[in-house]
Amino acid sequence: MTELEKGPTGRRRGRGARERILGASQQLFREQGINRTGMDQLCAVAEVSKRTAYQHFTGKDELVAEYLRRFDPSVLSGVFDRTDLTPRERLLAAFDIPPTTPLCPYIGAAVELNDPQHPASQYARDYKKAVAARLADTAREAGAADPEQLGEQLALLIDGAAARTRVLNTDAFPTAAAIAAVLIDNAIPATASDDHRREEVSS
Amino acid sequence: MTELEKGPTGRRRGRGARERILGASQQLFREQGINRTGMDQLCAVAEVSKRTAYQHFTGKDELVAEYLRRFDPSVLSGVFDRTDLTPRERLLAAFDIPPTTPLCPYIGAAVELNDPQHPASQYARDYKKAVAARLADTAREAGAADPEQLGEQLALLIDGAAARTRVLNTDAFPTAAAIAAVLIDNAIPATASDDHRREEVSS
DNA sequence: TGTTATGTACACCGCCCTGTGTGCTTACCG
DNA sequence: CGGTAAGCACACAGGGCGGTGTACATAACA
Structure with missing residues (x-):
């Protein structure tokens, strides 16, 4: 929140209204859902005038789309780019994603918007x-027989856990x-389920 | 829709407004979601005056709850009560649920309402x-080592498939x-994965 | 037949929503 | 220092929403 005040607003200067808006979106859309979060409330939390919000985003739809685009790094890269784990451990x-994430926002957005055409x-x-x-890539790296299938299966498990x-x-x-x-143990043919690709990591 | 016109309205007589309202709910809440379906539109589809709707249901919330209560027989009983299948086949x-069901309405309702306290x-x-x-029961019947776990796992799979x-x-x-x-094959200890409980079925 | 529950037609309320119009203030940067 | 873009405050439009009030019609049953 400190760095946001100087972050590039998208153009060249200004005091970071856009970032504050997106920050408030992250918070409110998650806590309350998209439909239950009005632009008035959102602007109040972002400490931004409604006029400014609509100068940065043509409408709520665009804001929602941009809100979704600001997510992957935290979860996706944060897991798959870890080099201290074997591929199998990375899959697991x-x-x-222990307690914080209440629900994958992508599922929530798809259900709330109810419009496959929505951006x-x-x-x-x-x-x-x-x-x-990415799961399939990692599965291939781990030596799975059918990486695409395993990736799709694991993705389904994640979504199932989120929904449930x-x-x-x-x-x-x-x-x-x-x-x-x-599934992983069943999909990896040899006994090379673990430490077959592990390098020296610690010390 | 023909039988609805004479069905018991819940009291004793009348021309079945309540049933038409619930029928329209099934259709509209599924197609459009709950939040995107207004009472005006719902009453129009149900061919019921809004006044009547609010005489049958104290509010939209109650209608939504009742709408959810009218579901299980079609899917739940329709699968688990089949006697022509082995327990294992019943689990599978x-x-x-091939094409018709777009999304388990329970997930949709939970996401849309966004209120764990809502009925x-x-x-x-x-x-x-x-x-x-019920899945756990059937798993037990199939001889699974840990039926509760298998039931929970299969339920998660169903939800994952629905969400995805x-x-x-x-x-x-x-x-x-x-x-x-x-999972089923892994959970059933002996080789008795199939036809160990099957009786003569066809001819 | 007449009474009563049931349903209808239609206007209406207050609320919150997305989205604007207008005029003013502030902060950056050359 | 001055220009200019960024941001702000506030009021308002237009619409959909859930929900209601009132007066009237009809079907069922005594």
């Missing part, structure tokens, strides 16, 4: 495909991780 | 638990069924 680490829905699709692809966590209000990711372990 | 048959959200939780319980189908606009149930087959 994708299920270690945000399209981006949600792209993102889900990208996650499955939301509906039941209990953490379903451990269950998903257990399934994932079974 | 739960993934044969509909509570019922959604109950329903999900009930499904998991919704977001990606492609049928994810085959993938879920493949995972289910693996």
Whole structure:
């Protein structure tokens, strides 16, 4: 929040209204959902006048789409780029999204918007495909027989855990991780399930 | 729609406004979602005056809750009560919800309402638990080592397939069924994965 | 037949929503 | 220092929403 005040507003100067708006979007859309968050409230939290908001984003739809685009780094890269884990461990680490994330916002957006043509829905699709692809890449790296299939399966598990966590209000990711372990072990042909690619890491 | 015109309205007589309202709810809440369906439109489709609707249901919330309560028989009982299948086949048959169902309405309601205290959200939780319980029962019947765990796992797969189908606009149930087959075979200890309980069925 | 529950037609309220118009202030940067 | 873009405050339009009030019609049953 400190660095936001000087961040590039998209043009060249200014005091970072755009970033504050997107920050408030992250917070409110997550906590309350998209439809239940009005632009008035959002602008109040962002400490931005409504006029300014509509000068940065042509409408709420565009804001929602941009809000979704600001996510991947935290989860996606944060897991797949770890070099201290074997590929197999990286696949399992994708299920270690412990308490904070209430629901994958892409699922929420797709359900709330209820319009496959909406830019945000399209981006949600792209993102889900990208996650499955990265999982497939890692699966290939781990030596899976059919990496695409395993990637798609693991992606389904993540979405299932997210949805179920939301509906039941209990953490379903451990269950998903257990399934994932079974699938991974079944998909990797040799006994090379672990430390077959591990290099010296610590010390 | 023909029988609805004479069905018991809940009291004793009348021309079935309540049933028409619930029928319209099924249609519209599914097609458009809950929040995007106004009472005006709903009453128009149900061919019911708005005044009548609010005499049957104290508010939209109650209508939504009642709408969710009218579902299980079609899917839940329709699968688990089949006697022509082995327990294992019944577990897999739960993934044969082919094209019609766009999204499990319980997930949709939980996301759209965004309020765990809402009666509909509570019922959604109950329903999900009930499904998991029935899956666990069938898993026990099939001889699974840990039926509760398998039931929970299969329920997660179903939800994952539903969510993923919704977001990606492609049928994810085959993938879920493949995972289910693996889990089931892994969970049943002996080689008695099939026809160990099957009786003579056809001819 | 007449009473009563049931349903209808239609206007209406207050609220919140997305989105604008207008005029003013501030901060940056040459 | 001055120009200019960024941002602000405030009021307002237009519409959909959930929900209601009132007066009238009809079907069922006594």
